[in-house]
Amino acid sequence: MSHTDITVALRWSDQDANGHLNNARIVTLMEEARVRWTRAQPELAGFRGGIVVASLSVDYLAQADYRPEMVVAVGIERIGTKSFTVRHVGYQGDTAVFDGRAVIVPMAEDGRSSRALTDAERGRLEASRFIQAPGT
Structure with a gap:
């Protein structure tokens, strides 16, 4: 049980007028990391009927600066009956700059x-449980 580090490139348009990452762009970075993570793990693919984001939350922990990339x-943080929660923690160096969650149905x-998760899906999700990330 662990998390997977995904390196995402930052785009010039991700910054605000002060050279910080725009708060709304953090959601896009979360999505990019989540999609790349899901595609890299065949055990998480194959949800018949597809999946949708039902809820999204972000805690901004520190100022995030525009740089070439971030990790x-x-x-997986939580597995329910009809949903699961994906946790995303963004880092610049050793500093956690955001901690976000997406509830997926x-x-x-x-x-x-919506439908209930199957036992097989729950087992595959369990194998990707998020452990405490450093600095959070």
Whole structure:
């Protein structure tokens, strides 16, 4: 059980007028890290009917500066009956600059309603449990 570090490139447009990362761009960085993380782990692929983000939250822990890249630690924090929570912790050097969570819901095959996680899906998610990231 651990997290996976994903290095994401920062774009010039990610910064605000003061040279800090724009708070709204943090959500985009979380999404990029989450999608890359999911695609790199075949055990997390294959949710029949797809998945959607039902809720998103971000705690801004420190000022994030515009740099060429940053590391986002990604892993599963919680597994429920009909959803699971993906945790994202962004780092610049050894400093955690944000701690975000996305609640993910698997969709039924009709593409409109949610469904319960299967036992097999729960087992695959369990293997990706997030452990305490350094500095958080």
